[in-house]
Amino acid sequence: MPAVSFQNVSKIYPSSRGDLHALKAVSFDIQSGEFFGLLGPNGAGKTTLISILAGLASATGGRVLVKGHDVQTDYQAARRALGVVPQELVFDPFFNVREALRFQSGYFGIRHNDAWIDELLAGLGLTDKASANMRQLSGGMKRRVLVAQALVHKPPVIVLDEPTAGVDVELRQTLWHFISQLNKQGSTVLLTTHYLEEAEALCNRIAMLNRGEVVALDRTSELLRRAASNVLRFKTDDTLPDDLAAMARVTGRVVQLPANDAQAVERILASVREAGVHVDDIEIRKADLEDVFIEVIEGSNSAHRAQEGISPPGRPKAETAPMGGNEDTSMPSVGANSP
Numbered sequence: 391m392p393a394v395s396f397q398n399v400s401k402i403y404p405s406s407r408g409d410l411h412a413l414k415a416v417s418f419d420i421q422s423g424e425f426f427g428l429l430g431p432n433g434a435g436k437t438t439l440i441s442i443l444a445g446l447a448s449a450t451g452g453r454v455l456v457k458g459h460d461v462q463t464d465y466q467a468a469r470r471a472l473g474v475v476p477q478e479l480v481f482d483p484f485f486n487v488r489e490a491l492r493f494q495s496g497y498f499g500i501r502h503n504d505a506w507i508d509e510l511l512a513g514l515g516l517t518d519k520a521s522a523n524m525r526q527l528s529g530g531m532k533r534r535v536l537v538a539q540a541l542v543h544k545p546p547v548i549v550l551d552e553p554t555a556g557v558d559v560e561l562r563q564t565l566w567h568f569i570s571q572l573n574k575q576g577s578t579v580l581l582t583t584h585y586l587e588e589a590e591a592l593c594n595r596i597a598m599l600n601r602g603e604v605v606a607l608d609r610t611s612e613l614l615r616r617a618a619s620n621v622l623r624f625k626t627d628d629t630l631p632d633d634l635a636a637m638a639r640v641t642g643r644v645v646q647l648p649a650n651d652a653q654a655v656e657r658i659l660a661s662v663r664e665a666g667v668h669v670d671d672i673e674i675r676k677a678d679l680e681d682v683f684i685e686v687i688e689g690s691n692s693a694h695r696a697q698e699g700i701s702p703p704g705r706p707k708a709e710t711a712p713m714g715g716n717e718d719t720s721m722p723s724v725g726a727n728s729p
């Protein structure tokens with residue numbers, strides 16, 4: 391039995407401008423013990439899917455099972471099997487850390503949970519904050535408490551929705567060390583993140599969502615194998631010629647282009663020279679998950695544009711276009727979010 395099963399999940403948000411199809415028949419399974427990544431540009435539908443999984447929103451169609459329990463009709467059992475670390479920092483300001491964790495244990499009907507609470511505090515670097523009031527904690531410490539709160543009932547499936555957005559390197563390392571240990575001991579992990587380096591390092595399988603649809607789903611190693619194997623990277627202040635701009639991943643002055651072999655490198659450099667573009671710091675590196683992500687999302691967006699008869703957007707000069715919602719998913723700006 392899969393740990394999580396999404397079966398034809400759809401979600402429509404009605405709006406004055408017409409219905410917004412946030413999820414369109416999303417189907418995939420996550421097997422027990424997997425470290426699974428759910429990636430997508432802003433507005434792709436990740437949070438909507440996780441909210442439905444956590445029972446915080448209801449699907450318009452389809453169903454979601456956690457360890458075989460339907461999140462709607464068998465909510466209690468499904469919720470008990472899940473540990474959800476939310477994006478937002480919500481906490482009770484009157485409790486200290488240990489009290490907050492005891493209270494959360496009580497919510498799941500667990501008494502005498504201090505041995506596990508101590509393990510959680512130690513694993514997340516919170517031992518010396520056990521008696522600190524939640525109000526006194528820094529944002530990073532509060533986030534650690536949120537993770538501990540999600541895990542008080544030892545859920546077999548751990549869901550992390552952008553757990554490292556805006557947190558420092560130390561917390562990221564502590565968190566990943568701890569979650570990886572739980573995963574090695576058998577916990578299933580579902581992670582959404584914009585940090586593609588983290589997803590590449592941690593996840594054994596990845597689904598990419600775009601405009602509410604699964605546009606890629608494979609083992610991380612397979613996704614990487616599919617990508618262009620090398621990338622040519624350089625810096626420039628000049629505007630790229632159109633043929634290169636269409637393929638480039640641009641972050642500030644840094645331009646990165648797929649270049650599988652020496653001829654591709656020569657072609658790019660010739661095009662740059664011909665256009666009178668001045669380049670610095672040229673180097674060649676191996677393609678990573680961010681390259682795959684851009685390739686997949688761009689491919690899906692151009693298919694969408696072709697279907698709708700929309701002409702491709704112009705690309706700004708040496709600048710990463712903003713992440714779009716469903717309204718404009720012309721180009722994911724994952725580079726801007728990278729750690």
Ligand SMILES: Nc1ncnc2c1ncn2[C@@H]1O[C@H](COP(=O)(O)OP(=O)(O)OP(=O)(O)O)[C@@H](O)[C@H]1O
Pocket residue numbers: 403410412430431432433434435436437438439715716717
């Ligand atoms: N409560 C809501 N009412 C109306 N539309 C919504 C609501 N929640 C989300 N949406 C829309 O549904 C789409 C999917 O949003 P969602 O937040 O699930 O995307 P996401 O992939 O999590 O994005 P992000 O990476 O920015 O968190 C977006 O177009 C969003 O504007």
